[in-house]
Amino acid sequence: MKLPKVHVQVVKEPSTAQNLFASGKIQETLITGEFVKQDAKRYPKNIVYTKKGQMRFLSFSAKNKTTSNRNFRLAVSYALNRKQLTDNVLQDGSTPAKSMVPEGDGTDPTNGKDFNKELATNLKYDKQLAQSYWKKAQQQLGKKTLSVQLLTEDDSDQKKLGE
Incomplete structure (x- = not known):
């Protein structure tokens, strides 16, 4: 046609x-x-x-004392509830990523299984672990409160995710 x-x-x-x-x-x-x-x-x-196979990333500046701190970055990572972001913020059927390969896009040649089904992921929400890394970051940086600036794209989804 x-x-x-x-x-x-x-x-x-x-x-x-x-x-x-x-x-x-x-x-x-x-x-x-x-x-x-x-x-x-x-x-x-x-x-x-x-399915579009999109991924969103938080990139931290290595030039900034706060965001270059490994414990700060780990605290942020464990504080993010990716399932809640996809279900309650995006609300479009998105699913949290397990790897760089979107689910359904790659199979293990040895057994034919979806690549993502075989992966264990450490991209998980863990409030206690986030708090532990947060305390370590505060001690290392010598501050009780920290301020960072988040820059997002200018579309509705990115604005909602940023908020």
């Missing part, structure tokens, strides 16, 4: 894309976050779930 013409419209805000779709002015759009839940109810036959 060959389409004779395709009209593309670029919009920055997901709510704008959502409104254009709901009004019938566009036939296809990417929806994210809370719109996935809304549209699953409003347009159950129109929703197509596609």
